[in-house]
Amino acid sequence: MSASPVPSVAETHVAPTHFFVAGPPKGGTSWLMRLLDAHPEAACSGEGHYFDRFYPLLMKAFEDYQRVLQLDAKLVFSDKPVLQPVRKSHVYSQLRHFMLERFAEYDPESRAKAHGDKTPHNWKDMPTLFATFPEARLVFINRDPRDAAVSLFGHTKRRQLYKMDPEGPINRDQLIRAACGNWIGVNSSLATLQKERPDRLVLVRYEDLLADTVTEYGRICAALGLSTEQDVLQAAVEACDFRKVSGRNPGERDQSSFFTSGTSGNWQTQLSPAEAGVVEDLCGHMMPAAGYEI
Numbered sequence: 001m002s003a004s005p006v007p008s009v010a011e012t013h014v015a016p017t018h019f020f021v022a023g024p025p026k027g028g029t030s031w032l033m034r035l036l037d038a039h040p041e042a043a044c045s046g047e048g049h050y051f052d053r054f055y056p057l058l059m060k061a062f063e064d065y066q067r068v069l070q071l072d073a074k075l076v077f078s079d080k081p082v083l084q085p086v087r088k089s090h091v092y093s094q095l096r097h098f099m100l101e102r103f104a105e106y107d108p109e110s111r112a113k114a115h116g117d118k119t120p121h122n123w124k125d126m127p128t129l130f131a132t133f134p135e136a137r138l139v140f141i142n143r144d145p146r147d148a149a150v151s152l153f154g155h156t157k158r159r160q161l162y163k164m165d166p167e168g169p170i171n172r173d174q175l176i177r178a179a180c181g182n183w184i185g186v187n188s189s190l191a192t193l194q195k196e197r198p199d200r201l202v203l204v205r206y207e208d209l210l211a212d213t214v215t216e217y218g219r220i221c222a223a224l225g226l227s228t229e230q231d232v233l234q235a236a237v238e239a240c241d242f243r244k245v246s247g248r249n250p251g252e253r254d255q256s257s258f259f260t261s262g263t264s265g266n267w268q269t270q271l272s273p274a275e276a277g278v279v280e281d282l283c284g285h286m287m288p289a290a291g292y293e294i
Helices: 029-037 050-076 088-106 126-132 145-161 172-196 206-211 213-223 230-239 242-246 273-283
Strands: 017-022 042-046 114-118 137-142 201-205
Touching: 017 029, 017 042, 029 042, 029 114, 029 137, 029 206, 029 213, 029 230, 042 088, 050 088, 050 126, 088 114, 088 126, 126 172, 137 172, 137 206, 145 172, 145 273, 172 201, 172 273, 201 206, 201 213, 206 213, 213 230
Parallel strands: 017 114, 017 137, 042 114, 137 201
Antiparallel strands: none
């Protein structure tokens, strides 16, 4: 028997609001996604890669289609086309429709007041994001770039474990510089958003979320229009607790696990002074404004 068709968002009584989680890779975006998805009024999936991967493919399809129309206009209509040229608004409309259907599939009972996607690179094309979802909020999570670099080491080792990358020693300097490049990009986009669309921004630091999870989580939920009742928040936080999802206590490191240590400040023991210096040289001009001491 075929599954029942997923109801479209238009068929629900109240259309959900939309949010997108962004941040530096290995910066806590997955933890934040789990917390938001654990809320009974939210549905947060990941990683859709709608703006950094799907949108360029969709744009190319429209451009190819436009070239076909231009050729037909030349051959059939003496360079006087019947149809107007394809516009970017057509692409945004199709992208939005596709994403709304994907969100509805993830929330088949239409229970959620807010639908979201966690893709760390959601920060990379904010003009397209807001052209597609002008009403959306962007939930940024930031993290000390030195810790983000350390976490990237573990991620790379896991890729080797699952045969996604060749085995062998990892190039730590290359990974540190990649982590710094992403962190600078995130914080540059964040600065733009703070200036141009401050009402669309919800910002949290990984370290603050770790230190007082219930309070920071409640603040994010309030910004998204979700319930902030203490029992609701506490239940979600407990469901996503490091001990529960990893089977270890915070601080017990396992580089082969997606949940590495559940702590912050690991760079102080995992990076050499020279490696920490590379991060500080590259990111130091932005770290104080983000709340990180050099």
